[in-house]
Amino acid sequence: MITLYGSNRSRASRCAWALEEVGAKYERNMMAEPGALKTPDFMKINPNGKAPAMTDGDVNLFESLAINLYVAKNYGKAPFWPANKADQAKAEVWTLWAATEAEPRAIGMLVERVFKPEDKRDPAKAAAFEEELKPRMAVLNDALAGKDNLLGKDFTIADLNVAAVVAAAVPAKFDMGPYPNVDRWLKAATSRPAFTKSRQ
Ligand SMILES: N[C@@H](CCC(=O)N[C@@H](CS)C(=O)NCC(=O)O)C(=O)O
Known part of the structure; x- marks a missing residue:
């Protein structure tokens, strides 16, 4: 169990x-x-x-x-956990990217703009995290160009792990305007029935 x-x-x-x-x-x-x-x-x-x-x-x-x-x-069954080793490796690549490149900046922004009590927030720190997140969002935006999901057509664990991290940027007021592929993909990921069920 x-x-x-x-x-x-x-x-x-x-x-x-x-x-x-x-x-x-x-x-x-x-x-x-x-x-x-x-x-x-x-x-x-x-x-x-x-x-x-x-x-x-x-x-x-x-x-x-x-x-x-x-x-x-x-x-998980394929394609959620991909069937071939190259795509499995890509799922691990994107998971480590989420943990090391995206998460410190997205969560940093969230902490400084939302989680801390107002009198403890540091706008300069939040802005620094935001600036650092921008080139990383551009990488993700490019990776999603012309594709529904990171590994192609299907939603996989790569999408779930990256979306779960990047979603923190939204309540942290990160402007998704310059990253339309990320915006479209993140909205689709967080509209999935499993996402909704996990929040109930
Ligand atoms: N890298 C860890 C981070 C775990 C973490 O920081 N958890 C927070 C909640 S999201 C926590 O338990 N904080 C309470 C504490 O540190 O005492 C993971 O992704 O699981």
Whole structure:
């Protein structure tokens, strides 16, 4: 049995999306008790004391995007987890791109513009993250030119992992105007039934 730890206010929402996408059966532990992330029992699953974590039988996993690759590989059918090794490698490339290139800037903007209390926000920091995100959005926009999705026609784990990260730029007030391919693709990704179900 799979258990996903963490609420939709955390990056566990990404993993819920992946689990819904593949139709896996899973339980949810929202970790709602204060201090729940730092209990010795939970720290055995994720020694970082952070959400999300996932258990699948005796397999303990953390890192949201790695959890999603596991879900896609083990429970997804092609094309969601691509059938050929070149496309599987591309899914991993885009996942690492999301984690290292897009996420620090998109989440940085969100933290400085939305998450922090107004008197603690740093507009200069937010603007710096925004400037850094622009060339990365241009890379993503070019990759999506003339294609419905990153690997071609089909929606794959590459799209889910990148969209789950890049979506943070929208509430952070990033202007998608110059990136119409990203805008169109992100709207399509977040209109999928599995995305909607994962938010309920
Ligand atoms: N890179 C990790 C980040 C995990 C993370 O920072 N989780 C946040 C919530 S989204 C958390 O648990 N924060 C609470 C804390 O650090 O105590 C992942 O993608 O899973």
